[in-house]
Amino acid sequence: MNRKIRVLVLMGGKSPEHDVSLLSGKQVIDNLDKNKYEISSFIIPKSGKFDFVLFKNLKVDIVFLAMHGSFGEDGTIQGLLEIAGLPYTGSKVLASAIGMSKPVFKKLMEQAKISIPKYLIFEEEDGLDKIFNKFKYPFVVKPANQGSSVGVSIVRERKNLGLALESAFRFGETIIIEEYIKGIEVxxxxxxxxxxxxxxxxxxxxxxxxxxxxAKY
Structure with a gap:
């Protein structure tokens, strides 16, 4: 009889999406075929601190990544798993890092001549004129490196702009201003x-x- 594949479901972490990651991990555990897989789990706490030596020596065949957002989808945990020599699901380090960085990803799309919404990279020290010289209301304000629409706002008038900027800058010194395109989302x-x-x-x-x-969660 063939041995079951040993799957470690990795979840949690110091991302703002920690709790969502736990829900994702539970869904994975509940739905994996118990006849084919020997399933275990590992939760990285919100502090991000854990015993790497213990983790590295876990006897598993593959790590199922159920982590979200920063430190989970940005190449960080992928790099750690590469160091640990543990196979894992999903994209590798470089693809994860590129996919999570909106400024880098947008520049690559432009170089490939793929149509994308008009955007602006905005820093904390930039003046508001930089926005108004390029956009009219409404426009979208979002963090440069988060997922799950964390910190995203649609700004329809001036009185909402301050709160939108504050929300996005909670997650880093660089944010994205993007044109609002009304349409069907798929x-x-x-x-x-x-x-x-x-x-x-x-x-x-x-x-x-x-x-x-x-709406997502």
Whole structure:
């Protein structure tokens, strides 16, 4: 009889999305086939501190990454797993880092001549004229390196701008200002590495103004 594949579900971490990661991890554990997989879990606390030696020596075949946001999807934990010599699901270090950094990703899309919304990289020391010289209301304000719509706001008038900037700057010194495009939002997952499988396209119909953190979770 073949041995079951030993899967470690890794979740938690110091991201603002810590609690969502725990929910994702539970969903993974509940839905993995117990006849095929020997399942264990490891929760990184909100402090981000854990025993790396203990973690590195865990007897597993693969780590299922159920982590979200910074330190979970930005190449950080991927690099740690590379050092530990533990195989893991999802993208590797470089792809994760690029995908999580909106400024870097947008510049790569521009170089590839792929159409993207008009945007502006905005720093804490920049004046508001930098925004108003490029955008009219409404526009979108978002952190440069977060997921799950954390810190994202649609600014429709001047009185909402201060709070939107404050919310986005909570997560770093650089944020993104982006043109607002009204339309249908869709999502499409892609599985695989060389032989890719595109999952069905799904339209997102949020109950809130847009598909924000609250609407997602």
């Amino acid at each position: 999502t499409c997952g892609v599985l695989g590495n060389k032989d890719l499988i595109a999952l069905p396209v799904v339209e997102i119909v949020p109950q809130n103004e847009f598909f924000d953190y609250e």
